[in-house]
Amino acid sequence: xxxxxxxxxxxxxxxxxxxxCGKVHGHNFKVEVEVEGDVKDGMVIDFYELKRILKEIxxxxxxxxxxxxxxNPTSENICLEIFNQLKERGLNVVRVxxxxxxxxxxxxxxxxxxxxx
Numbered sequence: 001x002x003x004x005x006x007x008x009x010x011x012x013x014x015x016x017x018x019x020x021c022g023k024v025h026g027h028n029f030k031v032e033v034e035v036e037g038d039v040k041d042g043m044v045i046d047f048y049e050l051k052r053i054l055k056e057i058x059x060x061x062x063x064x065x066x067x068x069x070x071x072n073p074t075s076e077n078i079c080l081e082i083f084n085q086l087k088e089r090g091l092n093v094v095r096v097x098x099x100x101x102x103x104x105x106x107x108x109x110x111x112x113x114x115x116x117x
Contacts (some may be wrong), residue, residue: 002094002112003044004034005051009058013066013073024065027100029075031058031082034095036112045091057085075099075106083108 010028015021033054037044066073070081079098086093094112099105 001039001044002034002036003047003050004032004095005047005054006030006032007051007054007058009062011061011064011066013070015074016072029058029061029078030097030099032095032097032099033082033086033093035086035091036094037092050091053086053089053091054082057082075104079106079108 008028008030010026012024012026013021014024031054033050035045035050061069061078066078070077075098079096082098083093083096086096093108094110095107097105097107
């Protein structure tokens, strides 16, 4: 079974050498996370716990300049870092999506294990 949560953060960045995004600008990022697992005691993972972990990861970016955290703060690199940090915490992550606006996003999507029902 798959469980998902989302959180938001606001941050500024610039993409070094980019013709348009090379100037400091900001976004209201939305991060969506899905994890997979077996249902134990009625849950895969408590929504509160999953949101707490996600918030712990992204809080350092909120209202900050992302260039302080990433050499090249593209949405792709942000998504990959969040994915890796979730995996380091032992979560069976199957999807992370980072949207920098309602019509632009990047996503890491793994195919769920159909045996986890």
